[in-house]
Amino acid sequence: MVSQFGSLGYTIMGKTADLTVVQKTIIDTLHKEGKPQTFIAKEAGCSQSAVSKHVNRMLSGRKKCGRKRCTTNRENRSLMRIVKQNRFKNLSELHKKWTEAGVKASRATTHKLVKDFGYSCRISLVKPLLNHRQCQRRLTWRRRTGLLPSGPKSSFQMRASFVFHLETKSPRVWGKGGEAHSPSCLKSSVKFPQSVMIWGAMSSAGVGPLCFLKTKVTAPIYQEILEHFMLPSADQLFKDADFIFQQDLALLHIALKTFGHVVVDDPTHV
Secondary structure (H helix, E strand, O other), rough: OOOEEEEOOOOOOOHHHHHHHHHHHHHHHHHHHOHHHHHHHHHHHHOOOHHHHHHHHHHOOOOOOOOOOOOHHHHHHHHHHHHHOOOOOOOOHHHHHHHOOOOOOOOOHHHHHHHOOOOOOEEEEEOOOOOHHHHHHHHHHHHHHHEEEEEEEOOOOOOOOOOOOOOOOOEEEEEEEOOOOOHHHHHEEEEOOOOEEEEEHHHHHHHEOOEOOOOOHHHHHHHHHHHHHHHHHHHHOOOOOOOOOOOOOOOOHHHHHHHOOOOOOOHHHH
């Protein structure tokens, strides 16, 4: 219920934080004149407890109550930069990277500041990547409509994306209102993700070159790998020293044709 008192006719407000500038001025003036708090509350249009709290807090010279902030504005800006660098990091990753810079704050403080920045954790939208056929059709359409010049002076660039693992569900992203279609908040996806098989060798002396395999690995292909990749890398790493080449017991590794490329001194494998 709203009530009004006095000639000024101000609305009663129970909390000190709800006092207006005019009410605070009236309280300060009447308090300096020595008026009682009941009279001040009636003239200012507020409760007596609000007058008492305002007088004790403001006129006594006491500073603002509450615990001091544990982070500075500079540290808060560094947290905002971390969030903008990668929107797909979860709260634990953001807190870990922020505290690694020397900031002493709890996980709850990190979450509160991220929320104060206006970010909220939500499920990101999925944007399918274009395949080669779709890129060619769009390129042809742009040339036909005159949006893209064609000829010897034209310069084109292409960027290929190699997908090794694709999550089945959309990850969560930190975003503000209206940023659902922002490039930094979208997750890329493909209908048929591709994979690639890579062969490599490593030892205490170093690592050898990587061999990207485009076909299924058979015994003849494995022999070519040993001849063109394993032996040159072994000569480069070990020089003329002896070494032991280890491999598992896959069928293509223990094939009879492969023994011409791999020498095994163990009599049980001869």
